[in-house]
Ligand code: ADP
């Protein structure tokens with residue numbers, strides 16, 4: 001589906017939460033590299049899609065009612081065989097049904113296991129006074145504990161993106177540390193500008209969360225994405 005189709009379908013259903021699959025489809029159309037992510041409604045489909053994508057794979061709960069997937073036991077990573085995928089499917093369904101008995105579950109999202117990189121978060125929020133702002137930060141403990149993030153009002157240009165990636169406290173970590181490869185900051189800046197361009201051209205978006213993005217020496221990939229529409 002195209003971005004326009006996804007947005008009009010969600011609005012038709014009076015739904016403000018998009019699934020990870022929908023969010024990645026939209027970000028992909030905006031030119032942002034995301035892990036290819038497909039829906040499996042059944043265990044059999046999960047296996048055949050895993051074999052098509054190639055092991056190892058990741059399975060995640062797909063439900064508009066469950067936005068924090070790990071909290072509900074809805075994420076299983078590094079699955080290396082048919083047996084592991086079958087077990088992960090059952091485990092995800094059991095724990096998500098216990099966690100959110102009324103949730104409308106459409107199945108699981110199947111995706112390839114991305115190689116670990118420097119963990120980045122990027123996103124957008126619609127601020128009451130400033131309007132849409134984009135955000136950049138390092139993932140993990142740096143953002144959770146130290147709130148080491150940088151914000152700019154949309155639209156941003158290349159120079160704003162350069163400022164955003166250089167003004168965070170943890171900027172040195174982007175250069176590589178303890179054997180970790182450096183992050184492709186050029187690519188991260190390009191994602192920020194594309195995110196801003198997309199938001200600027202698309203009214204009615206309340207929030208976008210790309211958490212985490214894995215950055216490598218060459219390139220970066222969004223492994224989880226969430227989009228909330230304005231109500
Ligand atoms: P949540 O809804 O809990 O934020 P995520 O989709 O972010 O769920 O998954 C939780 C964690 O699993 C991520 O922070 C990441 O470390 C790992 N993960 C998720 N998807 C992938 C993937 N495709 N490849 C590798 N690791 C992944």
Ligand code: MG
Nearest residue numbers: 211212224225
């Ligand atoms: Mg996440």
